[in-house]
Every structure is written in C-alpha cells, then in structure tokens.
Amino acid sequence: MAGSGNRGRPRDAEVDRRILNAARDLLLSKGYAALSIDEVAERAGSAKTTLYRRWPTKDHLILSVIAQMQGDVSIPDSGDLRADLRYYLKAVAGGLDGMRKAGRGEDADDRSAGLVGELAGVAARHRDLGELVRSVFERRNAVAIGLLTSTTERGALRADVDPVVLLDQLIGPIYYRVLVTGAPIDTDYIEALIDGALLGAEPRV
Amino acid sequence: MAGSGNRGRPRDAEVDRRILNAARDLLLSKGYAALSIDEVAERAGSAKTTLYRRWPTKDHLILSVIAQMQGDVSIPDSGDLRADLRYYLKAVAGGLDGMRKAGRGEDADDRSAGLVGELAGVAARHRDLGELVRSVFERRNAVAIGLLTSTTERGALRADVDPVVLLDQLIGPIYYRVLVTGAPIDTDYIEALIDGALLGAEPRV
DNA sequence: CCTATTTCGCTACGATAGTTTCGTAATTGA
DNA sequence: TCAATTACGAAACTATCGTAGCGAAATAGG
Numbered sequence: 001m002a003g004s005g006n007r008g009r010p011r012d013a014e015v016d017r018r019i020l021n022a023a024r025d026l027l028l029s030k031g032y033a034a035l036s037i038d039e040v041a042e043r044a045g046s047a048k049t050t051l052y053r054r055w056p057t058k059d060h061l062i063l064s065v066i067a068q069m070q071g072d073v074s075i076p077d078s079g080d081l082r083a084d085l086r087y088y089l090k091a092v093a094g095g096l097d098g099m100r101k102a103g104r105g106e107d108a109d110d111r112s113a114g115l116v117g118e119l120a121g122v123a124a125r126h127r128d129l130g131e132l133v134r135s136v137f138e139r140r141n142a143v144a145i146g147l148l149t150s151t152t153e154r155g156a157l158r159a160d161v162d163p164v165v166l167l168d169q170l171i172g173p174i175y176y177r178v179l180v181t182g183a184p185i186d187t188d189y190i191e192a193l194i195d196g197a198l199l200g201a202e203p204r205v
Numbered sequence: 206m207a208g209s210g211n212r213g214r215p216r217d218a219e220v221d222r223r224i225l226n227a228a229r230d231l232l233l234s235k236g237y238a239a240l241s242i243d244e245v246a247e248r249a250g251s252a253k254t255t256l257y258r259r260w261p262t263k264d265h266l267i268l269s270v271i272a273q274m275q276g277d278v279s280i281p282d283s284g285d286l287r288a289d290l291r292y293y294l295k296a297v298a299g300g301l302d303g304m305r306k307a308g309r310g311e312d313a314d315d316r317s318a319g320l321v322g323e324l325a326g327v328a329a330r331h332r333d334l335g336e337l338v339r340s341v342f343e344r345r346n347a348v349a350i351g352l353l354t355s356t357t358e359r360g361a362l363r364a365d366v367d368p369v370v371l372l373d374q375l376i377g378p379i380y381y382r383v384l385v386t387g388a389p390i391d392t393d394y395i396e397a398l399i400d401g402a403l404l405g406a407e408p409r410v
Numbered sequence: 411c412c413t414a415t416t417t418c419g420c421t422a423c424g425a426t427a428g429t430t431t432c433g434t435a436a437t438t439g440a
Numbered sequence: 441t442c443a444a445t446t447a448c449g450a451a452a453c454t455a456t457c458g459t460a461g462c463g464a465a466a467t468a469g470g
Binding site: 161 | 386387
Binding site: 007012049057 | 455456457458459460465466467468469
C-alpha cells in the first residue's frame with residue numbers, strides 16, 4: 001500500500017560485489033582482526049558510508065563474507081552410507097581447513113585456528129550473528145541428519161542410535177581439532193572417525 | 206653469571222593479584238570485547254603501564270585469566286571406565302558451560318558461546334597464545350588418554366581403536382555444541398556420547 | 411521536463427580503547 | 441651516600457569503528 005518502496009536511486013549491485021570481494025581478499029590475507037573497514041572501502045573503490053549503508057557493523061560484513069565462502073555442501077545419497085559420509089566429512093573438513101590456513105600470509109600449515117577461531121569470537125560477541133552462524137551450519141547438517149535417519153529406517157543403523165548424536169560425533173571432532181587442538185585432519189583421521197562412530201551403530205550381525 | 210637479575214625496584218606481587226582479580230571480575234560480568242584495559246587498570250588501582258609491563262597485550266592478559274580459571278581436571282581411575290569418563294566429561298562440560306554463561310550479564314541461558322568463543326578468537330590471533338591454549342588442553346586430555354590406553358591394555362577396549370580418536374569423539378562434540386551449534390549439554394547427552402563411542406570400541410562378546 | 415527520493419563518494423569528525431613515551435619513585439649493590 | 445636499574449603513574453599517541461554533512465548522480469512518478 002501507499003509509498004512505493006522502490007524510489008530514488010537504486011543500489012548498485014556491482015558495488016556490493018566489489019565490497020564483498022575486497023573484504024574476502026583482505027580477510028584471507030590478513031585475518032579478521034587486522035582487517036580495517038577503511039581498507040576494505042579503499043580497495044573496493046567506494047566510500048565507507050556506502051559500506052555502512054549495507055552492513056551495520058564490521059562483524060556483520062565479515063560474517064556475510066564467510067557465509068558466502070562456506071556455501072552449501074551437497075551430500076550424495078548413494079546407498080553406501082560410509083562413502084556418503086566420507087564425502088561429506090571431507091567437504092566440511094576441507095572448507096574449515098581453507099579458513100584455517102587463511103588469515104596469516106604464507107605460513108599456511110601452522111596449527112592456528114585462523115578465521116574459524118575469529119568467527120567463533122564474532123559469533124560470541126553478537127547474539128544475532130551467533131544465530132546466523134548456527135543457522136548456516138544447521139541447514140548444512142540437516143541434510144546429513146536426513147541421510148542418517150533414512151538409513152536407520154532402512155535398518156542399516158540401529159534404531160536406538162540418535163542420528164543427531166551420531167553426527168555430532170562425526171562433525172564435532174573436526175571442529176574440535178580445528179578450533180582447539182590444531183591437530184591435522186587427514187583422510188585416515190576421517191576414516192577413523194567413521195569407523196568409530198559406525199562400529200557401534202550398525203546392527204550386530 | 207654476571208648481573209644479578211634482581212636489581213632495581215622489585216615488582217609488587219600484590220599488584221599482579223589485583224590486576225588479575227579485576228580482569229577476572231570484568232571478564233565474567235562483561236565478556237571479552239566489552240572489557241577495556243582502562244577499566245581493568247582503574248579497578249585494580251594501578252596504571253595501564255604497569256599492566257603492559259606484565260602482559261604484552263590485552264589478549265595475553267585475558268588468556269592468563271582464563272587459564273587460571275580453567276585449572277586442572279583430575280580424572281579418577283576406578284576401573285569402571287564408563288563412570289570415569291562420565292565424571293571427566295561432566296567436568297569438562299561444566300567448565301565450558303560456566304564460561305559460556307559468563308560474559309553477558311544476566312541472560313545466562315542463551316546459546317552464545319560466550320567466553321569460550323572469544324577464547325578461540327584470541328588463540329587464533331596470536332600464535333604464541335594458540336600454543337598456550339593447546340598445551341593446556343593437551344595436558345588435560347593426556348590423563349584421559351592414559352586412562353583409555355591402560356583400559357585397552359587391560360583388554361576392555363579393542364586394540365585397534367585409537368584412544369586419541371576415541372577421546373576426540375567424546376570431547377569434540379562438547380566443544381562443537383558450545384562453540385558452534387549452541388545446543389544444550391545435559392547428562393543424557395553425555396551418556397549418549399559415551400554409549401556411541403564405546404559401543405563399537407568394546408570387544409564383541 | 412520537473413520534483414521527490416534515494417544512493418554514492420568525499421571529507422571531516424567524535425569516540426573508544428590499545429599501546430607508548432616520559433618523568434618520577436623505589437630498591438639494590440658498592 | 442651515590443649510581444645503576446627497575447617499577448610506577450600520568451598523559452600523550454595512534455588506530456579504527458562508526459556518523460554526519462555535503463553536493464552530485466540516478467531513478468520513479470506525475
């Protein structure tokens with residue numbers, strides 16, 4: 001009703017793109033703390049004002065970038081649960097590892113939590129951003145949980161095993177290593193995780 | 206050799222105590238981001254310089270406080286693995302939950318990662334602090350791994366199960382919930398974690 | 411074509427907070 | 441007592457987030 005909401009000069013979508021790209025580049029090369037809004041604006045060739053018209057705070061901008069980086073991980077449903085999980089966990093680990101390596105120039109293989117850790121900090125500071133982070137990861141995991149549930153219904157997993165807990169025991173250790181211990185996450189580790197989680201979950205023959 | 210290291214005006218140990226106490230109080234009531242060095246100094250009745258002579262940066266001070274808060278978790282070795290694990294996991298979860306509730310005034314039961322998340326951020330920003338955080342948690346877990354190893358040697362756990370992976374699947378989900386999903390961690394959950402991890406790890410009868 | 415409306419870039423500003431400089435006080439060894 | 445050395449406190453410095461005020465540009469509607 002009333003006022004047409006679309007009057008005046010429209011926003012330039014190209015500007016959004018430039019800002020997000022600039023922020024992403026700086027985020028990957030310097031990390032969160034060392035990234036300044038001024039620098040982002042300069043690199044994007046726009047004014048800080050333009051930036052603040054879109055995102056209310058630095059944290060919001062950064063989270064926007066990260067959400068874009070994380071994207072969606074599709075998960076196959078081939079019937080081979082182990083293979084599907086292997087694929088999914090590798091995708092998750094790969095995404096986190098990319099963020100772990102970012103944020104500190106060339107020393108890529110250190111054990112720093114890098115961006116992931118800073119993201120945890122961001123989420124801890126703003127309630128709304130924490131919600132957003134959670135929604136991203138929950139949406140992602142929902143697919144995996146669906147897979148586990150249907151596998152259970154097929155009888156390939158014991159009915160008394162909670163799919164949520166099962167997935168936690170697959171995903172949790174990956175985040176734990178990235179965020180806390182810094183231990184490496186390789187193919188063998190993922191295999192061991194799957195074994196450990198499924199051995200007790202599969203019906204005894 | 207040479208210069209006696211103890212010349213000049215000695216540091217006032219009382220000042221250290223006052224600073225740490227002030228920082229702890231503020232940290233618990235306002236969280237990391239909202240805590241300012243000025244405020245810490247004022248509350249401690251000292252100058253900021255005095256503070257910076259002891260800790261090179263705000264992050265270092267904060268981590269010092271947190272390390273002091275975390276303390277050590279002793280783990281019993283009663284022979285009943287499940288009971289011992291239950292005790293240990295509850296202690297870990299309790300410690301994290303205390304930190305999760307801290308740092309945001311009265312709204313204690315939200316799903317924010319609170320201090321734990323900020324701790325992850327701190328560890329991500331400074332290489333040396335990351336090392337320190339890791340050493341704290343590794344020292345802690347070493348006892349638990351020892352327990353699992355001796356249990357394996359006793360034959361109560363299958364020999365082909367890696368104690369490190371097993372512990373990751375017990376501890377990881379707890380950190381994951383605190384830091385990422387914000388899901389609650391109650392007694393039932395801990396029980397489910399233990400079941401999920403041990404069911405496949407115990408020898409088939 | 412004209413006006414209202416909104417965005418854009420620019421410059422400057424206020425505010426907050428981490429970090430450093432500098433002069434002074436306390437302490438030890440000779 | 442004197443010199444060297446270290447700790448201390450006050451104030452200054454600096455960086456950065458976020459805002460405000462401007463004129464110009466772009467668009468929709470009449």
